[in-house]
Amino acid sequence: MTILFASDLDRTLIYSKNSRGTEVEEQDLTAVEWVDEKPTAFMTKKEMEYFHKLSPEITFVPVTTRTASQYNRITGIFKPSEKPTYAIVSNGAVILENGKPLTEWSDKVKKQLQIDCTTIEHVMPQLEAYVKKEFVLRVLHAESWFVYMIIDEKIFSVEELENLSQIFHEQGFTLSHQGRKLYIMPNCINKSTALQFVKERIQAKTVIAAGDSMLDYDMVMSADQGYIPSHGEAVKQRELLPPHIFVTNNSGVLAGEEILKKVCEYLL
Incomplete structure (x- = not known):
C-alpha cells in the first residue's frame, strides 16, 4: 500500500525566525535553508527526527508556493540519497520528477491560463x-x-x-x-489538482496532507487525513472543519513538530 504524505513547507514544516515562535530555545532548532550562507529556515531537532522516522510505506511529496530554485535552497531536510522523487512547486504550476519539470503538466497549466485569461x-x-x-x-x-x-x-x-x-x-x-x-x-494553479496528478502517477491509495494557508485548503480537505497548524490562515477562515482534519495544539515551529509526530503515528 502506497501512502502519499503531501505537505506545504513554509509555516507548516519549516519556519523563518519571524514565524517560528518564542517557545523554542535556539539550541533546539536546526537550520534547513541558507541564503548567502545565512540560515533562513528552521525545524526543531525533534521534528527532524520524526521526519527521518517516517515509515518506508509513506512517500513524501513537498508541495510549495516556492519556485523550483527557491525549493532547491532547502538542503537541510533531505539526505542526498533521500531527496523526494516528486515535488510540487510554484503552487502546483510545476511538478518536478527527479528534479526536472514535467512538461506535460506545465503545458497543460499554461493552456488553461490562456483560456481563463489569468x-x-x-x-x-x-x-x-x-x-x-x-x-x-x-x-x-x-x-x-x-x-x-x-x-x-x-x-x-x-x-x-x-x-x-x-x-x-x-x-x-x-x-x-x-x-x-x-x-x-x-484558480487553475493549485496544489490540489497537481497532487491528484502525482497521486495517480504513483498509484497511491491514501493521501495525508498538511498546510497552513488558503492555498493549501483544498489539498488538505481532499486528503484522507489532513493537518492544519493552529496559526494557519486556513483555520482562521473556516470555523467548522470535518472530522478528518486535525488542527494542532501548538503554533509556530512546534506545530510542524506536532504534525510530523502525528504522521509518524499514522500507521501505528
Whole structure:
C-alpha cells in the first residue's frame, strides 16, 4: 500500500525566525535553508527526527508556493540519497520528477491560463490601481506563473484584503495573505489538482496532507487525513472543519513538530 504524505513547507514544516515562535530555545532548532550562507529556515531537532522516522510505506511529496530554485535552497531536510522523487512547486504550476519539470503538466497549466485569461499579462493591468497604494512595497512575479505583492503589514487592513479578494475572485483568482506576502493566484494553479496528478502517477491509495494557508485548503480537505497548524490562515477562515482534519495544539515551529509526530503515528 502506497501512502502519499503531501505537505506545504513554509509555516507548516519549516519556519523563518519571524514565524517560528518564542517557545523554542535556539539550541533546539536546526537550520534547513541558507541564503548567502545565512540560515533562513528552521525545524526543531525533534521534528527532524520524526521526519527521518517516517515509515518506508509513506512517500513524501513537498508541495510549495516556492519556485523550483527557491525549493532547491532547502538542503537541510533531505539526505542526498533521500531527496523526494516528486515535488510540487510554484503552487502546483510545476511538478518536478527527479528534479526536472514535467512538461506535460506545465503545458497543460499554461493552456488553461490562456483560456481563463489569468496570465501575468492579464493581471498586471488590473493591479495598476493598487501598486501605488501605501501598503504595497513591491510587486513580484513567480517566474511566469503568478504575481505576489510584498506588503507593509502595519498598514494593510482587513478591509483592503476583503476588497481585493472580492474583485479578483470574480475574475478567477484566489488571494492568500501570508505574512508580508499577498499572493494573487490563478484558480487553475493549485496544489490540489497537481497532487491528484502525482497521486495517480504513483498509484497511491491514501493521501495525508498538511498546510497552513488558503492555498493549501483544498489539498488538505481532499486528503484522507489532513493537518492544519493552529496559526494557519486556513483555520482562521473556516470555523467548522470535518472530522478528518486535525488542527494542532501548538503554533509556530512546534506545530510542524506536532504534525510530523502525528504522521509518524499514522500507521501505528
